[in-house]
Amino acid sequence: MSSRDVIKETEYHARFSICGSRDSSRILTGDVPFEIIKALSNVYPILLILDSWLDCILWTTGDTALNLINLLLVCISLKFAASDTTGSIYEIRNLYIESAIFFVLKLLSFQFLLISSIYYVNSVQVDLNRFESPTVDEIVSTADSVVNKLRLIHSQVTNLIKIENFKELILFCIVLSPLQWILLQFVQLDTYLIFVVAACSLYHSNWIQVTMRVIWKCIYVRMACYKHLKRYISPKLKNITTRQIWKSKMTGRDDLHSVTLRIKNTANINDELIKTLLLNRIGTGESEEYLENVSEKELLQVECNVIEFEFIENQRKWGPNGWMPKLLPYEGTNFTFSSSENKTLYRYNETPIIFQEYIPPNYYWLEDDWTKKLWKYYDTKWSFIGLNDSPECFTRSREWNRRAYSIRDN
Amino acid sequence: MSTVRSKKASFIRSYLVKKYDRLLDSILVAEEAISSSSSSESNGDSGITQKELIQKIAGSLVNASIEKFRLEKDDIDTLSTDYDMDSDSSLKEPASEVIRDINNEVKEHFVDLFVDKLISRIISEKLPEREHISLDQHEKALTATLLANNMKTMTSKLGHMMKFQDSVIRLITWRNPTGTLLSLSLFTFICYYPLLLMILPLILITFGIMVPKYLEKYPIREVYSITRKSYGSPLLLRLLSVTSPDEKDASLQRDKSAEFRDIGSSALVVVNLRDFQNMTSSLIELSEVNAKLVNETLGFEDERHTTVIFLLCIASALLLNLTSPFVNWSLTLSLSTWLFFIMHHPQIGPRLDKFIIKIRRLTSNKFIGEVIKKFDIILDEKPQINSVEVFEIYRQGIVPGVWKFFLYSSNCFDPSDEFRRAKHAPPGVKDLEDVKPPESWLFDPNSEWEIDYNVEKWSYENGLDPVLTIEDEYLCDTMFKRRRLTRRVLK
Numbered sequence: 001m002s003s004r005d006v007i008k009e010t011e012y013h014a015r016f017s018i019c020g021s022r023d024s025s026r027i028l029t030g031d032v033p034f035e036i037i038k039a040l041s042n043v044y045p046i047l048l049i050l051d052s053w054l055d056c057i058l059w060t061t062g063d064t065a066l067n068l069i070n071l072l073l074v075c076i077s078l079k080f081a082a083s084d085t086t087g088s089i090y091e092i093r094n095l096y097i098e099s100a101i102f103f104v105l106k107l108l109s110f111q112f113l114l115i116s117s118i119y120y121v122n123s124v125q126v127d128l129n130r131f132e133s134p135t136v137d138e139i140v141s142t143a144d145s146v147v148n149k150l151r152l153i154h155s156q157v158t159n160l161i162k163i164e165n166f167k168e169l170i171l172f173c174i175v176l177s178p179l180q181w182i183l184l185q186f187v188q189l190d191t192y193l194i195f196v197v198a199a200c201s202l203y204h205s206n207w208i209q210v211t212m213r214v215i216w217k218c219i220y221v222r223m224a225c226y227k228h229l230k231r232y233i234s235p236k237l238k239n240i241t242t243r244q245i246w247k248s249k250m251t252g253r254d255d256l257h258s259v260t261l262r263i264k265n266t267a268n269i270n271d272e273l274i275k276t277l278l279l280n281r282i283g284t285g286e287s288e289e290y291l292e293n294v295s296e297k298e299l300l301q302v303e304c305n306v307i308e309f310e311f312i313e314n315q316r317k318w319g320p321n322g323w324m325p326k327l328l329p330y331e332g333t334n335f336t337f338s339s340s341e342n343k344t345l346y347r348y349n350e351t352p353i354i355f356q357e358y359i360p361p362n363y364y365w366l367e368d369d370w371t372k373k374l375w376k377y378y379d380t381k382w383s384f385i386g387l388n389d390s391p392e393c394f395t396r397s398r399e400w401n402r403r404a405y406s407i408r409d410n
Numbered sequence: 411m412s413t414v415r416s417k418k419a420s421f422i423r424s425y426l427v428k429k430y431d432r433l434l435d436s437i438l439v440a441e442e443a444i445s446s447s448s449s450s451e452s453n454g455d456s457g458i459t460q461k462e463l464i465q466k467i468a469g470s471l472v473n474a475s476i477e478k479f480r481l482e483k484d485d486i487d488t489l490s491t492d493y494d495m496d497s498d499s500s501l502k503e504p505a506s507e508v509i510r511d512i513n514n515e516v517k518e519h520f521v522d523l524f525v526d527k528l529i530s531r532i533i534s535e536k537l538p539e540r541e542h543i544s545l546d547q548h549e550k551a552l553t554a555t556l557l558a559n560n561m562k563t564m565t566s567k568l569g570h571m572m573k574f575q576d577s578v579i580r581l582i583t584w585r586n587p588t589g590t591l592l593s594l595s596l597f598t599f600i601c602y603y604p605l606l607l608m609i610l611p612l613i614l615i616t617f618g619i620m621v622p623k624y625l626e627k628y629p630i631r632e633v634y635s636i637t638r639k640s641y642g643s644p645l646l647l648r649l650l651s652v653t654s655p656d657e658k659d660a661s662l663q664r665d666k667s668a669e670f671r672d673i674g675s676s677a678l679v680v681v682n683l684r685d686f687q688n689m690t691s692s693l694i695e696l697s698e699v700n701a702k703l704v705n706e707t708l709g710f711e712d713e714r715h716t717t718v719i720f721l722l723c724i725a726s727a728l729l730l731n732l733t734s735p736f737v738n739w740s741l742t743l744s745l746s747t748w749l750f751f752i753m754h755h756p757q758i759g760p761r762l763d764k765f766i767i768k769i770r771r772l773t774s775n776k777f778i779g780e781v782i783k784k785f786d787i788i789l790d791e792k793p794q795i796n797s798v799e800v801f802e803i804y805r806q807g808i809v810p811g812v813w814k815f816f817l818y819s820s821n822c823f824d825p826s827d828e829f830r831r832a833k834h835a836p837p838g839v840k841d842l843e844d845v846k847p848p849e850s851w852l853f854d855p856n857s858e859w860e861i862d863y864n865v866e867k868w869s870y871e872n873g874l875d876p877v878l879t880i881e882d883e884y885l886c887d888t889m890f891k892r893r894r895l896t897r898r899v900l901k
Binding site for chain 1: 617645
């Protein structure tokens with residue numbers, strides 16, 4: 001009991017480091033020319049306004065309700081700007097009260113937005129005059145935050161138009177334009193406009209961000225996305241069957257190592273002897289030491305063909321189930337066959353355990369079992385992480401190697 | 411040697427335990443028998459006499475102490491027998507320590523045991539059960555420990571509920587002005603697209619509960635801006651700010667929120683307890699208001715008032731039914747809600763109140779002196795009529811045939827009467843004037859006590875022994891004779 005207490009007392013936790021990646025503010029704390037300081041203080045109000053505007057777009061303000069109300073006002077004023085049917089098609093029972101109210105509302109919301117933005121700019125100026133003047137640090141950190149936010153938006157926009165091929169982009173536009181035209185036949189212009197504006201401005205809200213992330217967890221969504229994008233992400237692998245592998249291996253020139261063994265003809269020639277001799281020969285390169293005292297006549301030449309097979313086993317981590325052979329549908333199969341001939345990978349729908357059963361009659365396995373290398377761990381997009389499993393790793397692969405040989409008839 | 415000795419010791423111990431168990435059992439059984447017999451005797455009487463109460467308390471005290479002793483003994487037994495199996499002297503100390511620990515932690519407190527026993531003793535009859543959805547479910551018996559535990563957990567869990575209440579109040583009172591505006595807009599949307607009511611719970615579950623939980627687990631947003639002075643303020647917030655009319659309240663509010671952040675866990679328990687107390691008292695208030703509404707305002711207490719309310723309800727229901735197709739409900743509902751909230755804005759509300767008072771003052775001058783007489787409702791409902799009975803009982807004097815007045819009672823006091831058998835006088839009064847009508851009834855002032863001459867009938871209806879003799883209007887037995895008096899009562 002007491003020993004446990006002692007352990008608790010001596011438990012020591014490391015602290016999070018506070019040194020961020022941003023240390024630009026530190027650069028400016030030294031000697032700064034007066035002109036720069038003046039320029040900074042002049043630009044500060046603009047920075048502040050820009051920052052708060054970016055805050056609105058990126059939903060980093062504390063008051064999300066205010067953001068939503070602003071969005072609502074924008075939408076209402078858009079409705080005012082885009083619709084030309086105000087108050088004409090209302091039913092008689094409304095006695096035009098409703099339409100009048102909405103007309104006033106639309107007008108007011110547009111004006112309110114205008115006045116509100118002017119007020120904000122003014123209030124920033126007033127506050128700047130009221131408070132004590134800002135330090136260089138404050139100005140730089142504000143600029144820093146503005147730059148960071150702009151960088152985020154920039155990266156997202158470039159991500160959106162990630163299609164590097166220019167042809168693809170044009171094709172994309174050509175496909176989308178008729179779609180948009182068809183959509184506009186069914187949806188009114190103002191509704192469409194409002195929807196687009198609302199979608200764009202809500203994009204960075206936590207709700208949409210989290211929703212997108214959660215939806216992205218769904219396998220069908222990923223399949224739908226990768227069906228189109230697959231060719232940009234990973235090259236499509238061809239399928240290969242057991243027979244094809246054997247065929248390619250037996251006919252391929254690169255794969256076929258021919259090894260000539262010289263065995264004393266008095267010796268009892270059997271599989272085991274040939275196996276050990278081959279293994280020695282391939283392993284060390286010098287296998288005939290013990291034949292030195294033997295004359296050439298007594299020697300029997302045995303020519304062997306050796307083929308090496310390389311499979312790659314792939315696995316994916318499935319939450320609480322842990323590592324499973326099941327991969328995502330677009331990721332390929334549990335085992336891929338790696339061809340040394342043209343350095344390409346093939347999808348193999350069976351396992352090496354099944355493969356080994358289909359050995360041709362004149363071939364024999366050199367090793368007793370497949371030699372498996374260590375697992376390599378990757379993230380969910382198959383980029384290499386390391387050799388140890390961690391919460392960062394979601395996929396892993398390892399090589400299976402085995403050799404077969406056949407004796408050439410002479 | 412030592413193993414032999416320990417074996418012997420354990421054997422003796424087990425023998426003693428068995429012997430004492432039998433003794434304890436016999437005590438319990440005897441005690442149970444006494445309590446059950448006493449309860450069956452007292453079944454006729456609704457209350458419990460003091461003697462019985464003392465008996466029961468003593469019984470439960472004995473019961474609780476036996477149980478307590480047993481629980482402790484069992485644990486020591488099991489532990490010590492475990493220890494006997496490997497009789498290594500080095501293990502002796504930790505084992506006894508463990509025993510002490512368990513006794514301190516696991517055992518129910520003696521007082522709790524005692525209170526539980528006492529409750530089950532005093533209320534021996536079966537309690538009525540509440541309705542449950544599943545028929546197999548039964549009400550758990552009342553135990554002091556569970557009640558206390560529930561109170562403890564409830565007070566610690568109350569924080570979330572109170573937070574929710576806080577946020578609702580903040581919305582209603584415009585202390586979170588943007589939130590109020592947003593909820594009003596949402597309400598307007600619901601008014602125009604009632605389908606949203608079906609969708610809204612789903613949105614609330616996903617965006618209100620699941621998204622924040624997701625963000626707790628996987629924070630996605632970096633903190634861009636280092637905290638600095640906030641420059642500028644949105645026009646909307648400036649317009650809707652609550653501060654100006656009662657600045658004090660707002661500052662008080664701010665203080666409160668600051669306190670909540672700094673508060674320690676021990677103080678939080680006290681805060682929760684306080685909230686619990688206030689919640690229960692407001693619950694009581696609510697139920698009182700509800701009872702008043704149901705029993706008085708709507709319960710024909712003031713008959714005219716309730717009748718007017720009833721007629722108004724029916725009339726407005728009819729009117730609504732007729733006019734509703736011609737009303738734009740979406741607009742009416744949303745507009746009225748907006749108006750209601752705007753009128754209760756802390757800046758507008760007080761001004762509006764002043765204005766209303768001013769108008770009232772102006773208009774009320776005109777109506778002074780005009781007494782509104784309410785002749786619109788006719789209250790001519792027939793009262794409920796019933797009759798009450800009382801027995802006038804006489805006692806046989808020393809000389810046969812001479813009867814002395816005994817008392818007026820609702821009990822017939824025949825030979826099979828309980829009080830008669832117990833040789834007690836029945837509850838009753840000596841003077842007829844002291845007989846009062848039943849609760850909430852009154853004697854018909856136009857009637858008097860009447861003697862029931864149909865003795866055969868009332869004695870038969872009261873299930874009295876037909877052997878009793880009838881003399882005039884009296885029904886006689888050996889010691890007493892009685893006659894039945896009846897009177898009309900009204901309600």
